[in-house]
Amino acid sequence: MRGKVRDFDVNKLGKILNKTYPWVFLALAGLFLHGLLKAPSCTEGLMPCAQLLNVVMGLIAVQGLYMIRPWLKVREKILSLAVELKILDRIPRFKRNMSLEEAAQGVIVTLSKLQEDARATTEAMLALQQSQTDLMESLPEPVMVLDPELHILRANNSARELFPDLLVSKNLITILRDPQLLETCQRSIASGQEDDIEVHLSVPVERTFQARVKPIQHRGFTLQERKSALLLSLNDITTIKRTEQMRADFVANVSHEMRTPLASVLGFVETLQGPASNDAAAQKNFLKIIETQAKSMSRLVEDLLSLSRIEMREHHQPEDAVEIEPVLNNIAVMLQMQIKQKNMTLQIKTDENLPQVQGDADELFQVISNLVTNAIRYGRPGTPVIVEAGQTTDIPPQFPLSQEKVVFVSVSDRGMGISAQHIPRLTERFYRVDKARSREVGGTGLGLAIVKHILNRHRGCLVVESQENVGSKFTIYLPIYN
Numbered sequence: 001m002r003g004k005v006r007d008f009d010v011n012k013l014g015k016i017l018n019k020t021y022p023w024v025f026l027a028l029a030g031l032f033l034h035g036l037l038k039a040p041s042c043t044e045g046l047m048p049c050a051q052l053l054n055v056v057m058g059l060i061a062v063q064g065l066y067m068i069r070p071w072l073k074v075r076e077k078i079l080s081l082a083v084e085l086k087i088l089d090r091i092p093r094f095k096r097n098m099s100l101e102e103a104a105q106g107v108i109v110t111l112s113k114l115q116e117d118a119r120a121t122t123e124a125m126l127a128l129q130q131s132q133t134d135l136m137e138s139l140p141e142p143v144m145v146l147d148p149e150l151h152i153l154r155a156n157n158s159a160r161e162l163f164p165d166l167l168v169s170k171n172l173i174t175i176l177r178d179p180q181l182l183e184t185c186q187r188s189i190a191s192g193q194e195d196d197i198e199v200h201l202s203v204p205v206e207r208t209f210q211a212r213v214k215p216i217q218h219r220g221f222t223l224q225e226r227k228s229a230l231l232l233s234l235n236d237i238t239t240i241k242r243t244e245q246m247r248a249d250f251v252a253n254v255s256h257e258m259r260t261p262l263a264s265v266l267g268f269v270e271t272l273q274g275p276a277s278n279d280a281a282a283q284k285n286f287l288k289i290i291e292t293q294a295k296s297m298s299r300l301v302e303d304l305l306s307l308s309r310i311e312m313r314e315h316h317q318p319e320d321a322v323e324i325e326p327v328l329n330n331i332a333v334m335l336q337m338q339i340k341q342k343n344m345t346l347q348i349k350t351d352e353n354l355p356q357v358q359g360d361a362d363e364l365f366q367v368i369s370n371l372v373t374n375a376i377r378y379g380r381p382g383t384p385v386i387v388e389a390g391q392t393t394d395i396p397p398q399f400p401l402s403q404e405k406v407v408f409v410s411v412s413d414r415g416m417g418i419s420a421q422h423i424p425r426l427t428e429r430f431y432r433v434d435k436a437r438s439r440e441v442g443g444t445g446l447g448l449a450i451v452k453h454i455l456n457r458h459r460g461c462l463v464v465e466s467q468e469n470v471g472s473k474f475t476i477y478l479p480i481y482n
């Protein structure tokens, strides 16, 4: 098309012609009148008029040619734009016999279709973004999207809860000042590889997280826009870590508890076989020690087995109706020798019409006998151990069931007592206030741990009150049998 029509200012020509036409018509009219009046015949008179008309027609044709030029330019522009936007197939074909109006209408229809398409695409984009947001929000673990400079682009609700100071567009360092995590993020961006690292948070409570970083393509605000980013997710592994630590501590503790009596047994066996092989008095003495140590190991094994048995059933609440009084009487019979040996007395006081409790008689026997044994062990010789049982409406807050009345059993001694800082830890396995003293009196350090687990199973609880050098009172609370 280009070059076919000479470059010319069409408007200028149009203007000149428009100004000329009235004069041409005046001239035509003059010539016409002149011809009519002067010419010998009417036909002859009209000749100059016809010639002028010819000229005028020619001028109009030239003007017409120049007038369609801008439309040709518009068409050319539309087609090249359509090629550029890859929508050529959507532009209506310009036909030779098409009127300008039809062509313009075609273009307008196409434009409005394209506008509709653009709106639909924007809506689809927004829906996609919304579903991405919903997906992120539904994740229980804190998740953030970071740009390569570690600015926060997006964060879900869990992340905002974990870091109340979190602000989108701020750098990760403003909420998590962990050099190793930052290093891991940078390494992951550089390598394009997923990576993870443990992160410790100390406020508001001590917690450990497994931070996982994954390079991703983050969608921007248009379909085409995709930027390199990093997905950071934090998985709370505090419980796993704690359990891992507890397991390791437990194995270390058991080994340690076993090693001491075992070493002593082996040592005395060696002495009996060697230097003391002919010493009857020493043999008797050493055999006694070996017996004591073997019994201590046996108690430890018994307690460990008992603990693991209870733990396995801990989520099943026992359902029997148990009378407390016979249990207390059996304990008194079982422990009378130990009471006598320490010159102590065991006083049992029970309420009349004590209701039955919901539980397992053997396990409740184990709980109360552990408490009475402790009272005998850690109470002063010659003092009484008092066991009281009754019902009360004064229920401690840690009691797990909502009941109006519960049964309590308390064991009080007059002994060394326990200082306040030890009380919360007494039910931990192998926790002892005085290790040497506990071992000396035959303790395993597992008695109160067993008590705690049995009470958990019974949906009951334990309350410890103690005053140093005065004495202690261990009270258990149990649900009444309905």
Ligand SMILES: Nc1ncnc2c1ncn2[C@@H]1O[C@H](COP(=O)(O)OP(=O)(O)O)[C@@H](O)[C@H]1O
Pocket (backbone or CB within 6 Å): 370, 374, 375, 378, 379, 413, 415, 416, 417, 418, 426, 431, 432, 433, 434, 438, 439, 442, 443, 444, 445, 446, 447, 448, 449, 472
């Ligand atoms: N009646 C009590 N008086 C003083 N200290 C006690 C009493 N009962 C328990 N303790 C302390 O609690 C620790 C843990 O008790 P327990 O779990 O029964 O283990 P142990 O086998 O050592 O008795 C004991 O080592 C002791 O230090």
Ligand SMILES: [Mg+2]
Pocket (backbone or CB within 6 Å): 370, 373, 374, 443, 444, 445, 446, 447, 448
């Ligand atoms: Mg004990």
